[in-house]
Amino acid sequence: MTLDGVLAGVLDGLLAALVLAAAGWTLAAPAAFPATIGFVGFGLLLTLAWVRLGAPDVALTEAAIGTGATGVILLLAVVRLRGGEEEVSAATPGRALVLAAGLLAGAVGLALALAVLALPDPAPGLAAEAAARTAPLGLGNPVAAVLMVFRGLDTLLESVVLVFTVLAVWSMAPDRHWGGRPGPEFPRQDDGPLALLARLLPPVGLVIGIYIAWVGTDAPGGKFQGGTILAAMWVVAWAAGLVQAPSVADRRVRLMLVAGPLVFVLVGLAGFGIADGFLAYPPALAKPLILVIEAAMTLSVAAALALLIAGPPEHPPERVT
Amino acid sequence: MSPATPGGSLLVLALILPVAAMLVAFVLGGRAAERLALAALGLGALLAMLVAAAVYRAGAPLAYAVGGWAPPLGLALRADGVTAAMLLTAALVLLAVALFGRTGHATPPGLAEARAPFAFWCFLLALSAALAAAFLGGDLFNLFVALEMLTFAALALACLEGKPSQFRSELRYLLFALIGSVLYLLGTVLLYGGYGTLDIALLAGRARADAPTLLAAALMTAGLAAKMALFPLHLWLPPAHAGAPPAASAVLSGLVVKASFVLLLRLWFWVMPPLAAAAAAPLLAALGAAAILAGSLVALRQARLKLLVAYSTVAQIGYLFLMFPLALAGDAEVAARAWLGGILQASSHAFAKAAMFLAAGLIAGALGHDRIAALGGAGRAVPVCVVAFGLAGLSLMGIPPSGGFTAKWLLLTSAVATGQWWWALVIVGGGVLTGGYVYRVLAGSLTAPPVTDAPIGDAPLPAAASRGPQLVALALALVSVGLGLLPLASFGLVQVGRLGAAP
Amino acid sequence: MSGAPIFGLTGAALVGLGLFGLLVQAAVLRKILAFNLLGAGVFLLFGVVAQRGGTAGGGADAVPQAMVITGLVVAFAATALAVVVALRMHQITGAATISESDGAEPGGSDAA
Numbered sequence: 001m002t003l004d005g006v007l008a009g010v011l012d013g014l015l016a017a018l019v020l021a022a023a024g025w026t027l028a029a030p031a032a033f034p035a036t037i038g039f040v041g042f043g044l045l046l047t048l049a050w051v052r053l054g055a056p057d058v059a060l061t062e063a064a065i066g067t068g069a070t071g072v073i074l075l076l077a078v079v080r081l082r083g084g085e086e087e088v089s090a091a092t093p094g095r096a097l098v099l100a101a102g103l104l105a106g107a108v109g110l111a112l113a114l115a116v117l118a119l120p121d122p123a124p125g126l127a128a129e130a131a132a133r134t135a136p137l138g139l140g141n142p143v144a145a146v147l148m149v150f151r152g153l154d155t156l157l158e159s160v161v162l163v164f165t166v167l168a169v170w171s172m173a174p175d176r177h178w179g180g181r182p183g184p185e186f187p188r189q190d191d192g193p194l195a196l197l198a199r200l201l202p203p204v205g206l207v208i209g210i211y212i213a214w215v216g217t218d219a220p221g222g223k224f225q226g227g228t229i230l231a232a233m234w235v236v237a238w239a240a241g242l243v244q245a246p247s248v249a250d251r252r253v254r255l256m257l258v259a260g261p262l263v264f265v266l267v268g269l270a271g272f273g274i275a276d277g278f279l280a281y282p283p284a285l286a287k288p289l290i291l292v293i294e295a296a297m298t299l300s301v302a303a304a305l306a307l308l309i310a311g312p313p314e315h316p317p318e319r320v321t
Numbered sequence: 322m323s324p325a326t327p328g329g330s331l332l333v334l335a336l337i338l339p340v341a342a343m344l345v346a347f348v349l350g351g352r353a354a355e356r357l358a359l360a361a362l363g364l365g366a367l368l369a370m371l372v373a374a375a376v377y378r379a380g381a382p383l384a385y386a387v388g389g390w391a392p393p394l395g396l397a398l399r400a401d402g403v404t405a406a407m408l409l410t411a412a413l414v415l416l417a418v419a420l421f422g423r424t425g426h427a428t429p430p431g432l433a434e435a436r437a438p439f440a441f442w443c444f445l446l447a448l449s450a451a452l453a454a455a456f457l458g459g460d461l462f463n464l465f466v467a468l469e470m471l472t473f474a475a476l477a478l479a480c481l482e483g484k485p486s487q488f489r490s491e492l493r494y495l496l497f498a499l500i501g502s503v504l505y506l507l508g509t510v511l512l513y514g515g516y517g518t519l520d521i522a523l524l525a526g527r528a529r530a531d532a533p534t535l536l537a538a539a540l541m542t543a544g545l546a547a548k549m550a551l552f553p554l555h556l557w558l559p560p561a562h563a564g565a566p567p568a569a570s571a572v573l574s575g576l577v578v579k580a581s582f583v584l585l586l587r588l589w590f591w592v593m594p595p596l597a598a599a600a601a602a603p604l605l606a607a608l609g610a611a612a613i614l615a616g617s618l619v620a621l622r623q624a625r626l627k628l629l630v631a632y633s634t635v636a637q638i639g640y641l642f643l644m645f646p647l648a649l650a651g652d653a654e655v656a657a658r659a660w661l662g663g664i665l666q667a668s669s670h671a672f673a674k675a676a677m678f679l680a681a682g683l684i685a686g687a688l689g690h691d692r693i694a695a696l697g698g699a700g701r702a703v704p705v706c707v708v709a710f711g712l713a714g715l716s717l718m719g720i721p722p723s724g725g726f727t728a729k730w731l732l733l734t735s736a737v738a739t740g741q742w743w744w745a746l747v748i749v750g751g752g753v754l755t756g757g758y759v760y761r762v763l764a765g766s767l768t769a770p771p772v773t774d775a776p777i778g779d780a781p782l783p784a785a786a787s788r789g790p791q792l793v794a795l796a797l798a799l800v801s802v803g804l805g806l807l808p809l810a811s812f813g814l815v816q817v818g819r820l821g822a823a824p
Numbered sequence: 825m826s827g828a829p830i831f832g833l834t835g836a837a838l839v840g841l842g843l844f845g846l847l848v849q850a851a852v853l854r855k856i857l858a859f860n861l862l863g864a865g866v867f868l869l870f871g872v873v874a875q876r877g878g879t880a881g882g883g884a885d886a887v888p889q890a891m892v893i894t895g896l897v898v899a900f901a902a903t904a905l906a907v908v909v910a911l912r913m914h915q916i917t918g919a920a921t922i923s924e925s926d927g928a929e930p931g932g933s934d935a936a
Contacts, residue, residue: 012830013830020834039860043864053831055889057893066900083920087919087923101844101847108540111536112836113833120515124877125513126517127874150396151395152388155894160450168444168474170436179434224896249350251350258348277387280389480909488917499906500859510873510888517877
């Protein structure tokens with residue numbers, strides 16, 4: 001083994017140990033807040049692991065969605081969900097149950113570890129085929145080709161899931177709040193670090209977000225990662241009180257939320273006429289069509305993520321008319 | 322493999338129609354959402370019939386490679402006999418629930434849009450889309466996405482009323498469902514690592530009985546069993562299903578659990594090698610038998626009508642698992658009978674249980690409570706509901722003629738024919754217990770209403786429910802009974818595409 | 825390509841840790857955190873499978889990687905939904921767990 005190989009092995013081992021330590025802290029932390037901070041740290045370390053696994057697209061998604069957006073939602077919830085210590089300690093299982101749970105979880109983990117080591121070698125897969133069929137489509141990133149072309153139906157259904165989820169979250173509101181603005185309302189901040197951040201960051205973030213979404217067909221990136229950055233910019237401005245969340249009854253917001261999946265469906269159906277069938281692209285038009293879908297999806301992903309972070313409407317609608 | 326069989330485009334339409342309708346209904350909102358949902362669900366029922374007819378006529382599964390990319394690189398939609406039967410069941414039950422919901426979920430006059438009706442119609446479409454994806458999907462990862470769609474839509478419907486008591490049980494349901502999905506996903510990664518594809522038809526020829534594959538099957542089975550509330554993972558189901566509004570309970574108990582069931586069939590009858598499946602089958606059936614007995618016994622002891630109906634779901638799901646050792650038995654003819662019995666049980670239970678939950682909801686609405694001890698007068702206030710409940714009960718018990726009878730009779734005779742008489746005993750015992758709890762409800766409903774001891778305001782006089790919803794419950798119950806009147810030969814559809822069946 | 829075995833073991837360990845947390849943690853939010861650890865472990869295994877299946881010259885297998893991206897978005901949606909239901913439960917009933925110990929009687933429908 002070369003020196004580089006040894007060094008890489010040591011690095012990977014260290015990274016794996018840190019990932020597991022952060023996961024252990026997330027479970028063992030004395031309170032929900034430090035646990036959630038531990039989870040965010042865990043996510044960042046995991047992002048590095050994804051880079052080491054040769055998956056920059058996944059690393060970006062893990063950082064943006066798995067760690068960033070998930071972390072924000074959990075932190076907001078921790079702040080709002082206080083108390084209940086007595087209830088929690090009453091519901092905490094006794095020693096025997098913990099031992100049994102440990103044995104079960106340990107057994108599953110061990111069996112899984114053995115199974116992963118027993119997977120066939122050389123590993124079967126679609127690496128060569130996916131790579132070979134990406135270039136003729138005019139795309140440079142095989143991951144984007146899988147998401148938009150070979151397994152486009154997965155992505156279509158998943159973008160529909162985001163719409164479901166936004167509506168599900170909204171529908172948790174009490175009846176009288178229907179038509180109101182999602183989430184808490186933050187007082188407008190005109191100075192302080194958040195206000196400064198909220199003014200400086202969005203222009204830069206907007207450019208970066210659009211760029212990451214744009215290059216996704218050829219390089220690591222894409223609608224989910226770019227859309228998340230756009231959503232984050234809005235969330236910063238929202239938390240600083242600079243912008244208000246739109247009402248859940250606002251048709252424009254709803255249109256923005258469904259734009260991605262709807263354009264995807266329409267292009268897919270157009271495939272019956274202009275190509276071999278549903279979700280098929282004519283070779284010459286593949287890239288432009290995919291870019292149109294990606295653009296609409298970026299918008300929808302950004303809207304969905306921002307609104308999921310905001311949560312259900314918490315106030316009755318303002319009567320302006 | 323060929324990218325698409327004739328009629329394959331039907332599968333795309335069956336999936337995309339509810340998806341598109343849901344997206345548009347979400348934007349338009351208000352009454353437009355209701356009209357769109359009714360139209361799309363009606364059209365969906367028509368499409369499901371066309372799919373069933375096409376499968377029956379072809380005598381072979383329909384397939385469609387999405388985007389023209391054949392598996393393993395691409396995704397396939399497939400419809401065989403099971404798909405067609407479940408798609409049709411789901412479409413009819415959903416249409417019935419939509420008609421039922423027109424009374425309770427109309428947008429109030431004077432409002433452009435109200436929360437609960439808007440969410441109800443959108444999520445009915447969402448559920449229709451998710452079920453179509455779950456029944457048509459030919460790829461195990463695509464099916465994971467479908468399962469998650471189903472979970473989210475079902476949860477939102479279950480929480481629709483926003484009652485304080487609901488959130489805890491629905492949250493428990495959500496966590497169980499999510500853990501179930503993750504365990505399922507864990508299995509798929511091992512399968513991809515082993516075979517480089519997640520396409521069910523391709524895996525069917527390739528899967529070995531090695532350690533990663535067996536662990537994958539165990540994890541996926543545990544996950545799906547948790548989602549189906551198979552004993553002993555059943556504790557989340559009764560409060561979650563009973564606490565939901567009647568229309569939601571009907572689809573949760575009748576349809577949502579069946580998606581996991583179909584996946585379980587795909588796993589054990591298609592993906593896994595027969596020897597491994599034969600080894601696992603008795604265990605699955607033993608858990609099913611325990612579910613039948615425990616669920617029925619606990620249902621007998623319930624004080625609340627909706628909880629009784631929900632525990633009955635735990636028991637009826639148990640019957641589905643009895644088909645595994647019977648349909649895997651060596652004899653081809655017995656296997657075909659057991660197979661039909663299982664699918665017919667899934668379908669007739671969907672109709673019967675939807676009818677029961679809708680009827681129970683109307684009874685509770687008319688009486689102002691659902692305490693079984695005080696059901697007196699229900700027979701006079703909502704007679705159609707009580708009849709619907711009774712007819713659905715016949716099907717659950719397995720009294721001829723009913724779909725439930727045919728299903729249980731097929732399972733019972735298969736058990737006797739393969740010498741596995743102990744499953745036959747469970748079927749008979751479960752039927753007797755079911756008779757017991759259905760009788761409790763019917764006997765209580767047919768007594769005279771309590772006249773004196775009701776303090777004013779606490780127990781209002783039974784109020785008659787409107788006719789439309791009652792008739793919907795009755796229609797569902799009649800379908801579940803009517804399935805038993807069809808000659809067995811007319812169910813040839815269900816055998817199409819079953820591995821090992823004569824082509 | 826040396827990273828696969830070690831991250832494979834890490835993924836398996838994360839699944840075990842997450843499962844353990846889901847079983848023993850009482851507070852809902854801690855359960856949701858544990859669910860995310862469990863999910864991360866599963867996704868990591870997809871990453872390992874993708875790298876094992878990589879070609880010698882080219883990169884890793886893009887198909888499982890794309891599945892992880894889809895899975896991450898779905899897991900985020902699940903987390904958002906679970907958090908909202910937990911918050912609503914807390915707002916309305918003050919509860920922070922989903923244990924049945926408080927004798928609440930779910931499922932009954934008084935006062936229709």
